[in-house]
């Protein structure tokens with residue numbers, strides 16, 4: 001007699017929930033609960049800048065997440081400090097940023113076609129208890145507004161009580177792309193950063209301008225801006241004042257937001273939690289931002305969510321025929337802990353002034369292409385960035 005598949009409930013269909021649903025759907029009976037319909041997500045506000053680096057794209061291939069066809073791939077990272085362009089480092093594998101509104105909408109519809117059950121519901125703290133009774137396992141993937149359960153905070157990895165940056169993002173047309181096509185990173189010491197990111201949107205290719213401002217610095221000029229026209233004008237003036245190289249590539253007549261919802265302002269306080277707990281003798285786990293929330297400054301959130309989804313998948317497969325309990329939760333945490341630490345500590349360090357030995361490394365990148373490529377690779381392989389930041393030796 002064939003045993004019934006274990007039943008898993010995933011709350012939230014962001015990167016974490018979606019990658020888990022794709023990974024787990026053949027071995028388990030999956031139900032995804034999401035508070036917004038696919039169409040609401042598609043028509044809603046942008047949520048991220050979502051650069052998926054090589055390892056995340058390889059996981060997408062492994063788990064059959066839909067592909068995006070021939071798209072402008074991100075091949076490099078351009079580094080500028082102040083107004084000095086230092087170098088263009090080449091990524092080993094190309095990256096891709098697909099507007100999450102499009103990515104989530106498309107993936108939800110694809111999973112429904114593949115037989116995964118979706119329920120449209122906003123789960124609250126009482127509702128989650130009902131789900132814990134109903135399913136063999138509940139996975140909290142509610143993102144930065146979560147978690148729904150009190151996963152304990154890892155104090156060592158959660159040093160901040162307030163946001164370290166304000167995030168200001170717009171998806172624009174009318175900007176000539178940098179070449180070779182890549183993510184532009186401009187660091188303005190003591191003020192903030194600008195990330196220029198080529199992206200795929202429903203309307204076609206676009207350029208994301210992502211300002212991260214240190215609160216109350218000279219770049220902190222978007223306060224109170226709510227309307228699209230005001231936002232566009234403020235962005236144009238701010239780019240002219242602080243990022244002249246980008247301003248020179250703006251085509252005055254065609255510079256516009258891709259749509260009325262393609263801008264956002266947000267700020268978040270990073271916090272890392274132990275991603276499992278026992279609730280009335282049953283294991284509950286968390287994955288993605290609900291338990292591992294970092295500042296977006298290093299562009300790791302989607303990549304870390306996807307990484308942890310894969311590790312959770314491996315854990316659940318390993319324990320497929322056992323009772324899921326503390327040991328299962330601890331196994332998942334021990335698989336992810338070191339990587340979460342590396343991403344988190346590198347990211348937290350990036351919100352501070354760059355240490356002198358890192359500045360020296362960047363200057364070496366300007367001299368040697370091999371170094372420049374190694375530094376570009378930090379974003380795809382944050383372990384390398386962590387090693388560079390925590391080592392005090394400059395010459396490797």
Ligand SMILES: Cc1cc2nc3c(=O)[nH]c(=O)nc-3n(C[C@H](O)[C@H](O)[C@H](O)COP(=O)(O)OP(=O)(O)OC[C@H]3O[C@@H](n4cnc5c(N)ncnc54)[C@H](O)[C@@H]3O)c2cc1C
Pocket residue numbers: 011012013014015016017033034035036047048049050051052121122123124141142143144145146167168169266287288289290296298299300301302303304305
């Ligand atoms: C401005 C900005 C820029 C960023 N840029 C990058 C980048 O370049 N690269 C990168 O890797 N990361 C980036 N990130 C981070 C990245 O967007 C997140 O880490 C990633 O989306 C997290 O995925 P998730 O699935 O955990 O959460 P989310 O993507 O937030 O998804 C959570 C889902 O859960 C649903 N949900 C929430 N609560 C409930 C509930 N109670 N009931 C039912 N459903 C619920 C939500 O509707 C949502 O669909 C950025 C973040 C920000 C804010």
